[in-house]
Amino acid sequence: MASFMEKLESASLDNRSLLCVGLDPDPRQMPVSDLFEFNRAIIDATADLVCAYKPNLSFYEAQGIPGLEALKRTVEYIHSTAARVPVIGDAKRGELGPSAESYAKAMFDVWGFDAITANAWGGRESLQPFFDREDKGVFVWCRSSNNGAGDIQDLPVATRDGQRPVFELLAEMALGWNGNGNVGLVIGATYPLEMKKVRDGCPDMPFLIPGVGAQGGALEESVRCGANSDGRMAIVSSSRGVLYASGGSDYAQAARQAALVLREQMNAVLEQEGKGWS
Numbered sequence: 001m002a003s004f005m006e007k008l009e010s011a012s013l014d015n016r017s018l019l020c021v022g023l024d025p026d027p028r029q030m031p032v033s034d035l036f037e038f039n040r041a042i043i044d045a046t047a048d049l050v051c052a053y054k055p056n057l058s059f060y061e062a063q064g065i066p067g068l069e070a071l072k073r074t075v076e077y078i079h080s081t082a083a084r085v086p087v088i089g090d091a092k093r094g095e096l097g098p099s100a101e102s103y104a105k106a107m108f109d110v111w112g113f114d115a116i117t118a119n120a121w122g123g124r125e126s127l128q129p130f131f132d133r134e135d136k137g138v139f140v141w142c143r144s145s146n147n148g149a150g151d152i153q154d155l156p157v158a159t160r161d162g163q164r165p166v167f168e169l170l171a172e173m174a175l176g177w178n179g180n181g182n183v184g185l186v187i188g189a190t191y192p193l194e195m196k197k198v199r200d201g202c203p204d205m206p207f208l209i210p211g212v213g214a215q216g217g218a219l220e221e222s223v224r225c226g227a228n229s230d231g232r233m234a235i236v237s238s239s240r241g242v243l244y245a246s247g248g249s250d251y252a253q254a255a256r257q258a259a260l261v262l263r264e265q266m267n268a269v270l271e272q273e274g275k276g277w278s
Contacts, residue, residue: 004114004137004182007086008206012051012232014084016277018223018270019263021046021255022090022210022239023055023074027063029244031251035063035070038251040077042243045256047082049263052235054208056090075112086114088208088235092141094119094126104129108136117141117186117208120170124177134180137206142174142198143167145188145211171198175205184208189236192221199225206233212241212262219262223269231275238262 002010012018023042025035032038043053055074060067078087089111093103100122107116107130115137118127130138143153153170156163174183184206187195199207207226212219219236226234242262246254270276 001135003135004086005206007084007114008051008137008235009232011085013277015048015050015263016267017049017051017263018227018232018234018236018266019050019259020052020054020088020208020235020237021050021242021259022237023053024059024239024243025070026059029240029247031247031249035060035067036073036077038243039070039074041252042255043074043078043082045252046242046259047085049256049259050085052086052088052237053078053082054088054090054237054239056239072111079112086137087112088137088139089113089116092117092119093130094122096122096126100126101129104133108133115139115184120174124173127177131177131180131183134182137182137184139184139186139206139208140170140174140177142170142185143187143191143194145190147190149188149191167194168197168201171202175202178205184235186210187226189218189222189226192218192225195222196225199228204228204233206235208235208237210237210239212236212238219265220269223266224273227270227273227275231270231273236262236266 023039025038030038060071075087089107095103107113117139118130120140153167154165177183186208189209189211209222209226222236242255242258245258
């Protein structure tokens, strides 16, 4: 079975894409009532345009047991109909001891995610059970896309090289935790300068880049600052901008068009940088 990194590289190349679609169904905005049917239509419309899908567990947990059942069916559907496209579970898990081991089992064995997002507040110990799964990806939450991210992530820390912000040190630590080559970073699209600084220090790690579209992240800067020297290893995620491109019965077709535009905009940047798919 292919590892997460192998699936990511293959899907990116096959679909000529750095685009990830966040499958975050919100009943208040969906034109249909069934979460799984909504997701299935989006997947069918975009599977040839993306390098990954990213369901955020909160949207499913908020709907109780029916939401969790929809999540299970969604992941299974991607694996069965778009098997070469990896699924990133946006769960931001992080715990200690048996709890951490249980989270790893839940995310990878029960839900079947190819990768997850994780919270490193408990240090390496809290994430080691995830890191130990060499075939799975672990994206450490490093620089989030929200306006208040700097409250903690920008706090200065005294080092032998002078003061450095927390997010930079966390990225450096994650690089050191990457012994199995399966660790990546979550870096918000709303902070391209910080993203560039982290990319300089972590030249080959995959970046999961949320915040494009509804949160105001700059698409072109995300590609320029987030991709590696080959123009790869950037997973640029859009959720609402794709899912709710239309509120009518043509929502799947509109989602495809929105995804296509995003992919082509990113590919145009890669071409300008001399890093196109050819």
